[in-house]
Amino acid sequence: MDLPNDPQAAIARQAAALQPALVAIRRDLHAHPELAFTETRTAGVVAAALTRLGIPNVTGVGVTGVVGTIQGGAPGPTVAIRADMDALPIAEQTGLPFASTYAGLMHACGHDIHTTTLIGVAEVLQSLAPQLRGTVKLIFQPAEETAGGAAAMMAEGVLDGVDMAVGFHNHPDMPVGAFAYVRGASLASVDFFEITVHGKSGHAAYPHNTVDPVLAAATLVVQLQTIVSREVGPTRPAVVTVGAIQGGNAHNIIPDSVVLKGTVRTLHPQVRDQVEAAVRRLCAGIAEGMRVRVDVQYHRLCPPLVNNDGMVDRGIASIRAQMGEVVTEGEPSLGGEDFAMMTEAVPGLQIRIGSGAPGREDKLHNSDYQPDERCLAQGVQALSRIALDLLS
Ligand code: NI
Numbered sequence: 001m002d003l004p005n006d007p008q009a010a011i012a013r014q015a016a017a018l019q020p021a022l023v024a025i026r027r028d029l030h031a032h033p034e035l036a037f038t039e040t041r042t043a044g045v046v047a048a049a050l051t052r053l054g055i056p057n058v059t060g061v062g063v064t065g066v067v068g069t070i071q072g073g074a075p076g077p078t079v080a081i082r083a084d085m086d087a088l089p090i091a092e093q094t095g096l097p098f099a100s101t102y103a104g105l106m107h108a109c110g111h112d113i114h115t116t117t118l119i120g121v122a123e124v125l126q127s128l129a130p131q132l133r134g135t136v137k138l139i140f141q142p143a144e145e146t147a148g149g150a151a152a153m154m155a156e157g158v159l160d161g162v163d164m165a166v167g168f169h170n171h172p173d174m175p176v177g178a179f180a181y182v183r184g185a186s187l188a189s190v191d192f193f194e195i196t197v198h199g200k201s202g203h204a205a206y207p208h209n210t211v212d213p214v215l216a217a218a219t220l221v222v223q224l225q226t227i228v229s230r231e232v233g234p235t236r237p238a239v240v241t242v243g244a245i246q247g248g249n250a251h252n253i254i255p256d257s258v259v260l261k262g263t264v265r266t267l268h269p270q271v272r273d274q275v276e277a278a279v280r281r282l283c284a285g286i287a288e289g290m291r292v293r294v295d296v297q298y299h300r301l302c303p304p305l306v307n308n309d310g311m312v313d314r315g316i317a318s319i320r321a322q323m324g325e326v327v328t329e330g331e332p333s334l335g336g337e338d339f340a341m342m343t344e345a346v347p348g349l350q351i352r353i354g355s356g357a358p359g360r361e362d363k364l365h366n367s368d369y370q371p372d373e374r375c376l377a378q379g380v381q382a383l384s385r386i387a388l389d390l391l392s
Contacts, residue, residue, distance in 0.1 A: 019377040022120050027098035029112040033087030033105040036143035039064040042085045046140045049119045062152030068138035076134025077163035079390050083118035084111045084144035093367040108369045110170040120380035134391040147301045150338035167339040167350040172362035174354030176372035180330030187305035188265035189272045190336035198293040201256040210254040216290040217258035227278045239265040265334040305340035308347035315349045322385035353379045
C-alpha cells in the first residue's frame with residue numbers, strides 16, 4: 001500500500017501501467033505526422049484523450065493548439081506543461097510497421113513522443129488532482145519547427161494566470177532512463193537573415209564596366225565570420241552561418257545581384273543585439289567600400305531558452321525523489337526552440353529526457369530516427385512528479 005504522503009510508488013506504478021496504451025497512441029501519431037499549423041488530426045487525438053479523462057479542454061488555440069486544465073483540490077499557483085505536436089518535411093526511412101503513411105512527412109524530432117507523454121501526464125495528474133494545491137495547464141502546442149506556435153498561443157493568452165512553465169524534449173544522445181538539465185541558457189536565440197547584394201551586370205571580360213555583386217557577396221561572407229571570432233567575447237557562444245548563396249548563371253556574365261541566407265545563434269540577449277548590429281554594419285561597409293547596394297532583412301525568431309534557477313533545483317529534486325540518481329547536468333546547445341518564449345514570460349524549466357535505444361546512434365531530424373519508446377513512461381513519471389511537487 002502506498003503512503004498517502006509518498007506518491008513515488010503510485011506514480012511509478014501508474015506510469016508503467018500506462019506504457020502499452022501510450023505506445024499505441026504514439027504509433028498512431030507517428031503514422032500520421034502533420035506539419036506546423038496543420039495538426040488537426042493530432043489535436044483531435046489529444047482532445048479526445050483529455051475528454052475521455054474528464055479534463056476540460058479547448059481546441060483551436062493558436063490555430064491548432066489544445067489546452068487542457070486540471071483543477072487541483074486546493075487553491076494555489078498554476079503550472080503549465082507544454083508539449084509540441086508538429087512533424088517535419090522528411091521522407092521516413094525507418095521501415096517500421098507504424099512508419100509515416102503521409103508521403104514526405106515524418107515525426108523525426110520526436111514530437112509524437114512529446115504529445116503522447118503529455119497525454120500520459122494528464123492521466124496521472126488527473127488521478128492525483130485532489131492532492132494538487134493549484135492548477136495544471138496542459139499546453140499542446142503546434143508549429144514548434146517553424147517557431148510560430150508558442151507565439152500564436154501566447155497571443156491568445158495561453159500563459160494568462162500561469163506562474164511556472166515546464167517543457168521537455170527527447171534526447172537520443174542520452175540513453176533511455178537518463179535525464180538532464182541545464183542552468184541558465186540552455187538553447188540559443190534563433191534569428192535569420194536574407195541579404196541581397198545589388199551590383200550592375202555586364203560582360204565578365206569587362207569587370208570595370210560593372211559592379212560585381214559576386215565578389216562583394218564573397219567578401220561579405222568572410223567578413224561575417226569575423227563577428228564571432230573578433231567581436232563577440234570568446235567565453236560567450238555565438239554562431240553566424242551563411243547557409244545559402246544564390247546568384248549568377250553563366251561563366252561569362254557578371255550578374256545583377258546575389259542573395260545570401262543565414263542564421264545567427266546566441267545564448268545571451270546582449271550578444272544577440274551585438275551580432276545583429278555587426279551584421280548590419282558590415283553590410284553597410286561592403287556597400288560603401290565595393291559600390292554595391294545591400295538590402296538586409298533580419299528576422300528575430302525566438303530568444304534564448306533560459307531555465308529559472310529555482311525551477312532547476314526543484315526539478316532535479318523531484319526527478320531524484322521519483323527515480324533516483326538519473327539526472328545529470330547537460331551542456332547548452334546552439335540549437336533553438338520556441339518554448340524559449342514561454343521561459344521569457346514566466347519562470348521556466350525544460351528537462352531533457354533520454355530516448356536513445358541501446359546499440360543505436362540516433363540523431364534528431366534524421367529520416368531513420370527511432371527513439372526508445374520506454375522514454376514515454378519515463379517522461380510521464382518525471383513530469384508528473386515535478387508538477388505534483390510544484391503544487392504541494
Ligand atoms: Ni523538437
